[in-house]
Every structure is written in structure tokens, then in C-alpha cells.
Amino acid sequence: MTVRILGIDPGSQRTGVGIIDVDxxxxxxxxxxxxxxxxxxxxxxxxxKVLLDELDALITRFQPQEVAIEKVFMARNPDxxxxxxxxxxxAMCAAVLRDLPIHEYAAKEIKLAVVGKGGAxxxxxxxxxxxxxxxxxxxxxxxxxxxxxxxxxxxxxxxxNRIGISARQVWSRK
Numbered sequence: 001m002t003v004r005i006l007g008i009d010p011g012s013q014r015t016g017v018g019i020i021d022v023d024x025x026x027x028x029x030x031x032x033x034x035x036x037x038x039x040x041x042x043x044x045x046x047x048x049k050v051l052l053d054e055l056d057a058l059i060t061r062f063q064p065q066e067v068a069i070e071k072v073f074m075a076r077n078p079d080x081x082x083x084x085x086x087x088x089x090x091a092m093c094a095a096v097l098r099d100l101p102i103h104e105y106a107a108k109e110i111k112l113a114v115v116g117k118g119g120a121x122x123x124x125x126x127x128x129x130x131x132x133x134x135x136x137x138x139x140x141x142x143x144x145x146x147x148x149x150x151x152x153x154x155x156x157x158x159x160x161n162r163i164g165i166s167a168r169q170v171w172s173r174k
Contacts, residue, residue, distance in 0.1 A: 001023075001024055002021050002022065002023045002024075003021070003022050003065050003066060003157070004019065004020070004021050004031065004062065004063060004064040004065050004066075005019070005020050005021075005022060005064060005065070005066050005067070005068055005150045005153055005154055005157075006018075006019050006058070006059065006062070006064035006066070006067045006068070006095070006100075006150065007019070007020070007067075007068045007069075007146040007147055007148070007149035007150025007151070007152075007153065008055075008067065008068070008069040008070070008091050008095075008146055008149065009069075009070050009142050009143075009145035009146040009148075009149060010069065010070060010072075010084060010087045010088035010091050011038070011084065011087060011142060012038065012044070012047065012080070012083035012084055012086070012087045013037075013038055013039050013047075014035045014036065014037055014038060014039075014142045015035070015036045015038065015051055015054075015055075015087060015091060015142065015146075016033070016034075016035050016036075016140070016141075016142030016143045016144070016145050016146035016147075017032075017033065017034055017035075017036060017055070017058060017143065017146045018032070018033040018129075018143055018144075018145075018146035018147030018148070018149065018150045019031040019032040019033065019058070019062050019064060019150065020133070020147065020150045020151065020154060022154040022157065022158065024161075026154070026155070026158035028132070028133065028151060028154050029133075030133040030134070030135060030147070031062060032058075032062060033139065033140075033143040033144070033146060033147050034140075034143055035140050035142040035143050036050070036051060036054045036055070038050050038051055038087075044083065044086075047087070048086060048087065048090045051087060051090045051091060051094070052090050052093065052094050055091060055094035055095075056094055056097075056098075059094065059095070059098050059100070064100065065100070066100065066101050066103065066153065066157075067092075067095040067100045067101065067102045067103070068102075068103045068104075068105060068149045068150050068152065068153035069088065069091060069092060069095075069102060069103070069104055069105075069149060070088075070104075070105060070106070070107055070110060070145065070149050071104050071105060071106045071107070072084055072085050072088055073106070073107055103153050103156075105149060105152050105153065105156075109152065110125075110145075110148050110149055110152045111124075111125060111148070113148075113151070113152040113155060113156075114128050114129070114132065114148045114151055114152060115128050122141045122144070122145070125141075125144050125145060125148050126138065126139050126141060126144040128148070129144045129147045129148055129151070130144075132151060133147065133151075
């Protein structure tokens with residue numbers, strides 16, 4: 001059975017989305033990726049509306065069964081952290097409104113899972129997503145991060161299935 005996973009890298013200016021399919025053997029296939037540019041809106045509340053509308057349209061179009069989202073990290077600027085949290089909340093609402101299960105991963109966990117080190121930079125993540133998903137050309141950074149979230153969840157999910165426990169239990173055992 002193939003499962004479609006929507007990965008989300010939330011942002012208050014751009015939110016990355018990446019969609020992959022993972023089969024029963026754990027093989028991953030790229031489906032779609034893009035940044036959702038929120039700066040087209042005239043104010044922050046309208047950015048959140050753009051995010052909700054765009055994610056709803058992507059969920060309708062691609063029909064994912066699961067969602068993986070990056071956890072918020074502490075930003076240097078409290079205002080930025082609040083806006084990031086609000087964008088993340090809006091993204092989660094888009095999934096919850098469709099009754100999709102949400103799995104959360106910290107940035108360091110994602111980088112460790114896809115690059116091999118928790119302190120990897122964006123260029124390394126972009127490169128690994130290209131290699132792992134057999135994509136040509138440079139992948140936009142937010143979209144690459146979203147693909148990395150989805151790939152992380154696919155790998156955690158495959159490990160959980162192999163050992164007979166939930167994906168949440170796999171990550172909690174680290």
C-alpha cells in the first residue's frame with residue numbers, strides 16, 4: 001500500500017510544501033514541491049488566509065493521507081517566533097480540518113535524518129533532497145526543507161512498521 005505524505009516547513013513569509021509517496025517497502029517517490037509565497041498578502045492576517053487557502057487546495061489536489069510538519073524553533077526575535085508559530089498553527093489547522101494525522105519533527109531531527117548531522121545547512125538539505133528523490137536542478141530552500149520533513153516521516157514510519165510500533169514511539173526512543 002502506498003501512503004502519500006505532505007511535508008510542511010512553516011514560515012511567515014514563505015511556507016514550503018513537499019509531497020511524496022512511500023510504498024510498503026519504504027521506497028520514496030517525489031510527487032510535488034513548491035514554496036507558498038505569503039508576501040502577496042497586504043497584512044499578516046491575510047498571509048494566514050493565503051496559507052490556509054493554498055494548503056487546502058494542495059490537500060484537495062494531491063489527497064495526502066498523513067502530514068509531517070517542522071516544529072517551531074526559538075527565533076532570535078520574539079515577534080518572528082510568534083508569527084512563525086501562528087503560520088505553523090494555520091498550517092496544522094488546514095490538515096486537522098481534513099482529519100489528517102499530523103507528525104511533528106524538530107529541525108535538528110530532520111537534518112540528522114536526511115543529511116546525517118543535526119547542524120546541516122540549507123544547501124546540504126537541498127542537495128540531499130535532490131539526490132534522494134532523483135530531482136534535477138536546484139530545489140527552492142523552503143520546498144527542500146518541506147520534502148526533508150516528509151522524507152524524515154517516511155523513514156520513521158517505515159522503521160515503525162518494521163518493528164511493529166507507532167511512528168511516535170520510534171522517535172521517542174532516541
